[in-house]
Amino acid sequence: MAEITRRRTGEFLRKLFELLIADPSGVKASTLVDAVGNAFVLTEYEKGLYPSGGRRFEKILRFATVDCVKAAWLQKNKGLWLVTEAGQRAYKQFQDPELFYKEACRLYGIWRAQRDGVSVSESAHSSNSEIESAAEDLGVTFEEAEEHAWGQIEEFLKTSDPFEFQNIVADLLRGMGYHITWISPPGKDGGVDIIAYTDPLGATGPRIKVQVKRWQNKVDSDGLRSFIATINGGDVGIFVCLAGFTRDAADYARNQESRRMTLIDARRLVDLWVEHYGRLQDTARRRLPLVPIYFLAPRD
Template structure:
């Protein structure tokens, strides 16, 4: 019967870590998987598909990452994978791919044993290997579903007309209880796309000035400085960029003392949209439509 050895799986996982560690920050899971696959000549079994559908190679690699996550070597969020500091140390300590993966499996077993101590001896005795495999399979399925959902959300936001995205950002501010007094029309905006206040008449401070970008690239320090120059001492600056911000820009914003500035990337924007979804208008929900779906989470 065709199978994949632990050594072969270790080679896949070791290459995955190499791909992630040579990238700047987190990497979209599907992109990382494709890059790992391109590094190998797969056997017919590895290149095949399961009867229920889905690439066998991808499933092998995804299942192996479960051990790495529980070992504390890999972090996953919204379809993005990133190697932790512990993972980088392990990558250097275990040169042999099989030893590398075996150590991840050993640490996963320790994590699982600790988790199972909360169950009774009877429950532990009833737990079977097929049940454990089913839990891991569910975990991988949920992970894939989350990745697909997040990819759709990002694609939707990035492909909106710039002025429609400005309106969506204004929708969020209104849902959070702020009063939007101005949204930039097409043309020059002087570096400010939205102006909002904490009261309907704008008679009490602070005034909120917002810059909105759908960029996929990160906002750098020079671009951030240009926006901060428009922020008065009594104002609050809010910079929204789907691509995020460079470390220098984040550090500079955090170090500001005389001007208040908040940075919002795609992750934080989406979290706030979900948090205040119940307070959004029907028109806002139509502009950025979401449907919650609930799954039974694996233990």
């Protein structure tokens, strides 16, 4: 019977890590899986579909990344995959593809044994056929469902009207208990889109200045400097950009000594929206309506 061997799986994983190491800011899972597949001449078996649906190659690769996550080599966040420092070290240390995958499986076994209170041998993945069976049984996994849902939310935010998006941010701040005193009307805003306080009169807490950008590109350190120039000593600055921030910009904000800065990208924005959803006004929920869906996810 044809199968995808451990060595072959290890080759797929090492290519995946090679691509992630080249882009430490992270790569979308769907883009990454396609790139790995395109880097190989897949066999007819690997290109085939499981009866339950889904490409065999993709299911096996995704299933193998579970070991890498539990080995602390890989991080996943709403469809964005990032390699960790431990993953980079493992990539350099275990250059043989089969040994690379075996080490990830070994670390997974240790993690699972600690979780379940059993021996490591009882927790480790065994034969190739058992691995393939588990991958097939995943069906529509939580991971894939989360990626699909996030893709829709992200597209909705990216295509929203800029001033509607500005109102979404203001709605979130209200839901978090802040008091909005000013929202920039259309036109020049001097670098500040929203002003908020921690109390209704702005008498006790700091003034919070917010800049909102529905940009498709990350904010760099120069773009951040322009906003920080508007932040006085007693102010708090919040910069919201859907695309996020470059590493230099994040370092620049973190190293500020006299100005307090918070950077919020799309993922952090939605996390906060979900966290405070119960406190949002009905008008806010209509602007960005989210519905939780619960299903039984397969156990790692």
